[in-house]
Amino acid sequence: xxxxxxxxxxxxxxxxxxxxxxxxxxxxxxxxxxxxxxxxxxxxxxxxxxxxxxxxxxxxxxxxxxxxxxxxxxxxxxxxxxxxxxxxxxxxxxxxxxxxxxxxxxxxxxxxx
Amino acid sequence: xxxxxxxxxxxxxxxxxxxxxxxxxxxxxxxxxxxxxxxxxxxxxxxxxxxxxxxxxxxxxxxxxxxxxxxxxxxxxxxxxxxxxxxxxxxxxxxxxxxxxxxxxxxxxxxxxxx
Numbered sequence: 001x002x003x004x005x006x007x008x009x010x011x012x013x014x015x016x017x018x019x020x021x022x023x024x025x026x027x028x029x030x031x032x033x034x035x036x037x038x039x040x041x042x043x044x045x046x047x048x049x050x051x052x053x054x055x056x057x058x059x060x061x062x063x064x065x066x067x068x069x070x071x072x073x074x075x076x077x078x079x080x081x082x083x084x085x086x087x088x089x090x091x092x093x094x095x096x097x098x099x100x101x102x103x104x105x106x107x108x109x110x111x112x113x
Numbered sequence: 114x115x116x117x118x119x120x121x122x123x124x125x126x127x128x129x130x131x132x133x134x135x136x137x138x139x140x141x142x143x144x145x146x147x148x149x150x151x152x153x154x155x156x157x158x159x160x161x162x163x164x165x166x167x168x169x170x171x172x173x174x175x176x177x178x179x180x181x182x183x184x185x186x187x188x189x190x191x192x193x194x195x196x197x198x199x200x201x202x203x204x205x206x207x208x209x210x211x212x213x214x215x216x217x218x219x220x221x222x223x224x225x226x227x228x
Contacts, residue, residue, distance in 0.1 A: 023128065034216045043119070044157075044207050044219035091217075099145055099210050101217055103156045 002027045006104035012049070013080055014112050021107045023090030028068045029094040035064050035075050038087045048089075052075070052095075072098050080111045090102040115141045119220035123133045126197055127228055134192045134223045136207030142187035143209035147217065148177075151204045163190045197227045 001048040013019055023033070036044040048057045048060045050073070056065040063076040077084060087108045091101040091113045116139040124131050136146055144165050149157040160169045161182050169182035179201075181193040190209075194201055204224050208217040 007173070032216065036219070041204070041224065043117075045223040046216055046218060049216040065130050067159075098162070099217070100147070100159065100162065101208075 002094055002097070004090060004091075004102050004103060004104035005037060006088075006090055006107050008107060009105060010108040010110075012110040012112065015080060017111075018076070018078050019109075020086050021077070021082055021090075021109070023073040023075070023104055025071045025073075025102075027094060029095045030068060031095050033064075033066055033073050033093075034091050035062075035073075036089040037090065038089060038106070040087075044088055044089065070076050077109075079096050080109075082111050082113045084111050085109055114211070115139075115210050115218040117143075117207065117227040118219050119205075119223050120206055122221060123221060123224040123226075125226045125228065127187075128198050129196055131226060132194045132197055134194075134207075134225075136190045136192070136220050138188045138209045138211070141209075143190075143228040144187060145212065146184060146190040147208045148182060148190070148192050149206045151167055151206060151222075157206060159225045160192075182213070194225065197225070199227045201225065202227045212223070 005024045034048045034049045050057050061078040066073045067083045087106045089106045090104040119135045120135045141179045146163045151157050160175045163182050163184040165184045171177045184190040204223040208219045
């Protein structure tokens with residue numbers, strides 16, 4: 001069964017820390033992997049999209065890596081800020097699943113000032 | 114980036130009424146749109162895949178006669194919750210694809226409360 005798992009489910013850190021969010025997936029035959037941010041009661045904001053041929057993508061303080069062989073992706077957030085507090089979702093499009101995204105359960109991040 | 118809008122952003126209705134939610138891709142054409150629902154503190158659950166000009170494909174356990182989906186144009190898909198009941202209260206989110214390589218872009222969601 002194709003599944004996406006995110007650990008930890010919740011994370012609380014002091015402002016300024018660098019942090020890593022983890023995402024694992026059970027089948028390495030992916031088309032792409034996408035990281036999203038969701039604020040309470042809001043829709044999803046796309047943060048980074050990594051194609052299967054890529055190893056990482058960067059946007060500002062965010063860096064996402066992809067290791068297909070081990071079925072893992074990490075989202076690195078540098079110098080965290082209270083405004084980074086949100087739920088972060090990892091989602092995969094598998095090669096045999098058309099364009100359908102399979103989501104992980106998310107990591108709820110709280111950055112304390 | 115590509116922008117997807119939803120209307121309304123929230124709606125409160127009486128049990129038994131029908132509610133229509135619109136999903137629009139504002140600056141691109143979306144051949145495929147997706148409808149999700151999300152319960153509090155849970156991840157998104159895919160309800161159906163909507164392709165322009167054809168019938169929607171529903172996920173297992175989703176009643177197609179209750180959740181009517183229409184994707185009549187490349188920029189608009191609608192979800193109608195028919196004869197809504199309190200258990201249909203949820204956060205409904207749509208997404209659209211601007212070509213597979215650009216990933217999915219999500220709308221801001223619609224909060225439905227059925228009294």
